[in-house]
Amino acid sequence: MTSISQTAERHMGDAPLAGRFAEVRARTLALCAGLEPEDYVVQSMPDVSPAKWHLAHTTWFFEHFVLEQHREGYRCFDGAYHHLFNSYYYSAGQMFPRPRRGLLSRPLVKEIRRYRDHVDEEVQRLLQQNGEPEIGQLVTLGLHHEQQHQELMLTDIKHVFSCNPLLPAVNDSLRSPPRGHPPEHHFIPRPGAVVEIGAAGAGFCFDNETPRHRTLLRDHGIGSRLITNGEFLEFIRAGGYAEPGLWLSDGWAAVQKRGWNRPLYWSDDCTREFTLGGERELDRGAPVVHVSYYEADAYARWAGARLPTEAEWEVAARDVPIEGNLANAAWWHPVAAPEAGSQFFGDAWEWTASPYAAYPGFKPLAGSLGEYNGEFMCNQLSVRGGSCVTADDHIRATYRSFFYPDARWQFLGIRLARDA
Numbered sequence: 544m545t546s547i548s549q550t551a552e553r554h555m556g557d558a559p560l561a562g563r564f565a566e567v568r569a570r571t572l573a574l575c576a577g578l579e580p581e582d583y584v585v586q587s588m589p590d591v592s593p594a595k596w597h598l599a600h601t602t603w604f605f606e607h608f609v610l611e612q613h614r615e616g617y618r619c620f621d622g623a624y625h626h627l628f629n630s631y632y633y634s635a636g637q638m639f640p641r642p643r644r645g646l647l648s649r650p651l652v653k654e655i656r657r658y659r660d661h662v663d664e665e666v667q668r669l670l671q672q673n674g675e676p677e678i679g680q681l682v683t684l685g686l687h688h689e690q691q692h693q694e695l696m697l698t699d700i701k702h703v704f705s706c707n708p709l710l711p712a713v714n715d716s717l718r719s720p721p722r723g724h725p726p727e728h729h730f731i732p733r734p735g736a737v738v739e740i741g742a743a744g745a746g747f748c749f750d751n752e753t754p755r756h757r758t759l760l761r762d763h764g765i766g767s768r769l770i771t772n773g774e775f776l777e778f779i780r781a782g783g784y785a786e787p788g789l790w791l792s793d794g795w796a797a798v799q800k801r802g803w804n805r806p807l808y809w810s811d812d813c814t815r816e817f818t819l820g821g822e823r824e825l826d827r828g829a830p831v832v833h834v835s836y837y838e839a840d841a842y843a844r845w846a847g848a849r850l851p852t853e854a855e856w857e858v859a860a861r862d863v864p865i866e867g868n869l870a871n872a873a874w875w876h877p878v879a880a881p882e883a884g885s886q887f888f889g890d891a892w893e894w895t896a897s898p899y900a901a902y903p904g905f906k907p908l909a910g911s912l913g914e915y916n917g918e919f920m921c922n923q924l925s926v927r928g929g930s931c932v933t934a935d936d937h938i939r940a941t942y943r944s945f946f947y948p949d950a951r952w953q954f955l956g957i958r959l960a961r962d963a
């Protein structure tokens with residue numbers, strides 16, 4: 544548990560963590576405010592989980608990893624839920640198959656709400672009664688896990704609604720972001736050096752951000768902002784999706800097999816896009832999102848550039864404040880870069896050229912929680928920076944998320960880099 548933070552220790556056994564717990568748990572429910580019971584059940588593809596499942600799984604995480612192991616005499620809310628709402632923790636037991644989560648019309652949404660209330664009360668009692676640092680660390684981890692699922696819940700329901708010809712808004716109160724004219728794109732020169740990357744500070748981090756270690760950067764330039772819809776449209780109009788020489792072999796195969804010719808959620812004529820606020824006119828100044836790694840890589844090649852490595856990204860991003868178009872801005876959609884904005888945080892997770900792999904000396908957490916990140920360190924790419932639906936206090940320069948190269952349903956965008 545060494546990488547779960549000292550922040551938890553400062554809060555342990557006292558009011559701040561209890562308050563934080565109540566706040567994050569309530570935020571999850573608030574994000575669902577626009578949903579009706581029918582919406583909570585649908586699963587549109589294997590990567591997507593129903594909203595109801597997210598509400599239950601995040602609760603199971605606290606029940607299994609905190610209450611069952613640290614609250615004496617705790618009795619499970621429902622013994623069947625362990626099977627239904629365990630996600631991928633093989634060492635914790637059998638799990639219901641992910642692609643079939645949409646078949647779980649029962650338990651009802653209102654029963655899941657009662658499950659949440661029950662576990663919330665028990666965790667609060669535990670926090671009052673037990674000031675062990677390990678409890679604070681586990682609850683803190685559970686809250687960061689919950690914030691990850693807050694983002695997934697929104698991107699998943701977006702995909703669900705995009706499959707409905709009515710193209711409903713996830714929340715009718717969402718307003719269209721202001722249209723802007725981003726500053727001209729340029730490359731910021733960065734010197735080659737042996738640098739340290741990874742987490743080493745006092746704040747929370749996941750195990751996959753550690754240990755901090757040295758790595759070599761060559762002289763390079765990194766893009767001053769994200770690539771826009773308008774710029775990606777030029778790639779489309781130049782025949783980018785029809786030119787095999789621009790694509791990785793697996794990417795070209797994906798283009799052929801899936802018929803990709805534009806980002807996910809764009810209309811056939813590339814003038815409109817589906818958003819969490821319903822279908823809207825495409826904003827050419829806003830960052831392009833919902834592109835796969837293959838599309839990001841092909842665009843970069845077409846533009847005479849490449850994608851940044853995660854070390855290049857981290858070293859550049861740690862020099863700027865952690866602010867941007869994150870979930871609290873409540874656009875829930877990317878917006879054009881402001882005049883002096885670099886967009887390292889918020890708007891879109893940025894594909895990097897780096898495989899998601901263990902840092903030298905990486906040690907996963909002990910026990911079942913070692914499965915949290917470590918077991919995925921193969922065949923995926925690191926993405927950085929958070930998106931327009933990432934919680935504002937859930938992102939940092941060292942944060943590593945990861946997706947398979949063909950993933951498009953997250954807010955995934957493009958920053959360029961190039962060799963000097």
Ligand SMILES: [Fe+2]
Binds near residue numbers: 600630
């Ligand atoms: Fe999870």
